Amino acid sequence: MSASLTGRLTGKMALVTGASAGIGRATAVALAKEGAQVIASGRREQELQALQHECAAFEGQILPMAGDLVDADFLARLCEQAREADIFINNAGVLTYAPLLELTDAQNEAMFELNVMTGIRICQRMARAMVARGGGHIVVMSSLSARNIRPFAGVYGATKHAMSGIAKSLRIELAASGLKVTELAPGMVDTDIRVSSTHAEVQKSLQSRKYAPLSAQDVAEAVVYAVCTPPNCCPDLIELRPTLS
Numbered sequence: 001m002s003a004s005l006t007g008r009l010t011g012k013m014a015l016v017t018g019a020s021a022g023i024g025r026a027t028a029v030a031l032a033k034e035g036a037q038v039i040a041s042g043r044r045e046q047e048l049q050a051l052q053h054e055c056a057a058f059e060g061q062i063l064p065m066a067g068d069l070v071d072a073d074f075l076a077r078l079c080e081q082a083r084e085a086d087i088f089i090n091n092a093g094v095l096t097y098a099p100l101l102e103l104t105d106a107q108n109e110a111m112f113e114l115n116v117m118t119g120i121r122i123c124q125r126m127a128r129a130m131v132a133r134g135g136g137h138i139v140v141m142s143s144l145s146a147r148n149i150r151p152f153a154g155v156y157g158a159t160k161h162a163m164s165g166i167a168k169s170l171r172i173e174l175a176a177s178g179l180k181v182t183e184l185a186p187g188m189v190d191t192d193i194r195v196s197s198t199h200a201e202v203q204k205s206l207q208s209r210k211y212a213p214l215s216a217q218d219v220a221e222a223v224v225y226a227v228c229t230p231p232n233c234c235p236d237l238i239e240l241r242p243t244l245s
């Protein structure tokens with residue numbers, strides 16, 4: 001741990017999935033700025049190395065772990081590396097917006113496999129390790145799509161409803177074990193997550209929106225708020241809504 005960088009999370013270890021881009025990347029930087037040692041995962045090794053380099057400039061500690069979370073062997077290695085993590089940000093996710101009747105099995109399976117099945121597997125592993133160590137904090141990155149279903153976001157929204165349920169279950173079953181669970185539900189955030197959503201109706205709908213998206217930094221700041229709360233306090237649910245412009 002760096003001797004000169006001190007913050008509210010000095011001495012803590014965090015695992016952030018989906019740290020190579022967007023919300024996860026901003027979150028990894030924000031946690032490192034607070035002094036946490038951050039295990040940063042994503043498939044793109046170069047992006048993770050760039051993140052490590054950026055954080056080294058302020059003596060932030062990033063340990064890159066590149067790999068596909070859908071690969072069971074990689075998931076096991078990642079969780080082993082992070083077995084002493086105090087904080088876990090379950091953030092990696094994929095999205096394809098399209099009219100429900102036009103979504104393909106492959107698109108639906110990709111969303112459910114990463115967002116839900118992988119999310120459950122990694123939350124189970126990280127929660128088991130935290131319970132064994134007497135506590136920890138899991139942040140589940142859901143979405144406002146976990147509360148309302150909007151046109152073209154049906155399957156994605158269903159995956160986020162599922163993870164909202166998992167977050168509640170973890171909280172209810174494991175509160176007595178010292179585990180804090182925060183569901184963080186942002187509205188639209190300015191990242192590359194929608195690049196595969198090329199359907200003309202989706203593009204038209206996105207262009208007609210009357211608000212500016214949130215920034216990844218807005219969400220990262222909410223994560224830092226949640227994980228820096230004192231032991232007697234847990235924000236169960238944070239909804240972040242872009243304001244009308």
Ligand SMILES: NC(=O)c1ccc[n+]([C@@H]2O[C@H](COP(=O)([O-])OP(=O)(O)OC[C@H]3O[C@@H](n4cnc5c(N)ncnc54)[C@H](OP(=O)(O)O)[C@@H]3O)[C@@H](O)[C@H]2O)c1
Pocket residue numbers: 017018019020021022023024041042043044045047067068069070090091092093094095114141142143144185186187188189190191192193194
């Ligand atoms: N952007 C929004 O409007 C918004 C709103 C509400 C909630 N969210 C949620 O916030 C989370 C992050 O979204 P984002 O907007 O930051 O997305 P993003 O910019 O597309 O980043 C997604 C991250 O997930 C990683 N990832 C994707 N598939 C992976 C896999 N198979 N194995 C390992 N890592 C994988 C990506 O890394 P690699 O490509 O390097 O693997 C990347 O780091 C998601 O759960 C999303 O549902 C986003």
